[in-house]
Amino acid sequence: MPNYLSPGVYVEEVSSGVKPIAGVGTAVGAFIGLAERGVIGKAILVTNWSQYVSEFGGFIPNAYLAYAVYNFFAEGGTSCYVVRAASSDVKNAVKVVTDTEGDNLLEISARSEGDWGNRLSFTIEEPSNGQPAGFKLTIKYTELSSFNDEYVGEEVEGEIVEIFDNLLIFNCEDKINDVSSFIKIRPLVDLTILENRDKKPQLTTEFVNLEEGKNGISSVEYLDPINQKIGIHAFDIIDEINILAAPDVADLAGSRNIILEMLNYCRLRKDCFFVADAPHGLTPQEVKNFKEGVSERFAGNAFNSSYGALYYPWVYINDPLTGKKKLIPPSGSIVGTYAYVDSSRGVHKAPAGTTDGYLDTVVGVEKIITKGEQELLNPIGINVIRSLPEGICIWGARTLSSDSEWRYINIRRLMMYIEESVDKGSQWVVFEPNEPSLWGKVKRNLSAFLTRVWRDGALYGSTPEEAFFVKVDEENNPPAVRDAGQLVIEVGVAPVKPAEFVIIKVSQKTLAK
Missing domain, CATH: 3.40.50.11780 (Rossmann fold)
Known part of the structure; x- marks a missing residue:
């Protein structure tokens, strides 16, 4: 209890200790x-x-x-x-890019495995800022134009282009790998060596395709x-x-x-x-x-x-x-x-x-x-x-x-819904004092949830009592059970079954004279 020392009006927020049970989703x-x-x-x-x-x-x-x-x-x-x-044979499409001296410099690969990466291509051109070691990388992705195994190489509607300008060999990973929707790039030289940081990839005049991607x-x-x-x-x-x-x-x-x-x-x-x-x-x-x-x-x-x-x-x-x-x-x-x-x-x-x-x-x-x-x-x-x-x-x-x-x-899915909803909606009970007042709260909580389920038409019966029961009392929670740290709750429901066979009986009626 709070300790009030001066006259006045005090407002307190009091928790009921009961958390209403919300039904879990079933349509994911x-x-x-x-x-x-x-x-x-x-x-x-x-x-x-x-x-x-x-x-x-x-x-x-x-x-x-x-x-x-x-x-x-x-x-x-x-x-x-x-x-x-x-x-296990799935594979990224890749292409190795050489430097101006013909040595391997960069590896360009598709972001994920699959032969979709074989429809990626690139060009390497001079950067717009004119930096001697810089370069511009253009990525083109050609979407599959028809539902077969043939890929379209010429330019058609459905191509997507990404452009990365003013790149350097030592910063291209940072500028591309977390940005591009299509590729990853990896230098193939030791960038701790200063002379390698000034290397420049061989320029291309036409688009070059990535290769060897496999779907697995x-x-x-x-x-x-x-x-x-x-x-x-x-x-x-x-x-x-x-x-x-x-x-x-x-x-x-x-x-x-x-x-x-x-x-x-x-x-x-x-x-x-x-x-x-x-x-x-x-x-x-x-x-x-x-x-x-x-x-x-x-x-x-x-x-x-x-x-x-x-x-x-x-x-x-x-x-x-x-x-x-x-x-x-x-x-x-x-x-x-x-x-x-x-x-x-x-x-x-x-x-x-x-x-x-x-x-x-x-x-x-x-x-x-x-x-x-x-x-x-x-x-x-x-x-x-x-x-x-x-x-x-x-x-x-x-x-x-x-x-x-x-x-x-x-019926199976309804029971899954009820069981998971009750499980998630009853977590607050754990570590609560296991005595009759808790039992009453639990019973009211579960009954309120199951009443909503019944009103939705999911349970059979003209009254809630016919549709379900919740039992949590001294009978199913004797001292031995409570001493073991357990709270036993029994729930029974009467699910509505589908009218799988509709039988209409028709007979002749004889009129009385």
Whole structure:
């Protein structure tokens, strides 16, 4: 208590000791795959397509990451983290510059690995200030003009130029490496020797290309989750992600093992859900075999996890580069739909149906799936993308779990939302005196949060008492538990399940005479 010594009015700020529980976000995507450029093995926050292009480049041949992120935003996603993966043979494009005497003087390299750097070129000219040892470096980046493996060498619309003037060999690193969007520069001579500091690079009359950049797509190790540098563990330090996809995995020879690892990663995190793609070109029976791991082609452990879902078949989109139809894995559009439904309806709503499962970015499906074929796939947790009269829609909302309690995607994700929200919103309880007044505060706090969840339509019941319970009292916190320094809180909820099968019974009514 404050010590008041003179008459007057005193105002005190008093804390209730209870911190209201705020619901965590559920609509943050996470993508890992092949990118044109950018740092490898680091999760980068991306909030729009332009930012993705700035960080990772554009669309590249035989890779689907860019398309997935593009469709994520087009379907209503607002933010995601992206990890660029690569195999061990990934390499920066480089070029060594000689001095006026023909000795190696500078190395110019692309800022990040990949064959995008082979489209970088440079000229070295006299500086504008006329300094004898000075030089001007002009960097030109020619964007890929068409979606193929050929690069355009002549000047076309889409070139980007950087100019660094009045450089000297001993200060060019400071003036370029933290400024340029495209290159890094490294002197190849000992600058502690004074005569080397006056060396000047050989001038060029035409643009010279950097060479030998490689994308690193030769093996599946670029997505190996065991590799702590370039695998999915790059997401370990990112707490916000909720929905994970790896669109480049689907057609790899070892895709099943990678999917199993990613499902396990999400299970161990407990706050993330994996959206998996089946390989393209499969029949309904083959995708069933892929899920169950029973055929010679897809032999292995079956997918059985409530922390992931499998979608089939692949979909066609209008290629933003060529304007033609392109076949891609559906996961980017699916994750965007998850995010949109989370924000518009809530995480408790199944991301499926003719309204909430309608895919705006899709113009066709690889294979038309009939109702009979879906009857083979739906019970084992393969979510089919159907072409219906209403449009192309997600027509399934099941996890990969064999446990009926965790059959539906929205129930698993709702429980993830509640568990993480309660966890983060209850940290204030740690080290508080473990006695009845604390129990009352905890119960009121959790009940207030769950009442909001119930009012949002996420819990079943006409009253809060029917929808959930919170128990924290002497019965589940006896002296032995309190002596161990533990506070046990029991929470039970009744999640709303989707109306997967709508049955309308029609009969004739006989009129009484």
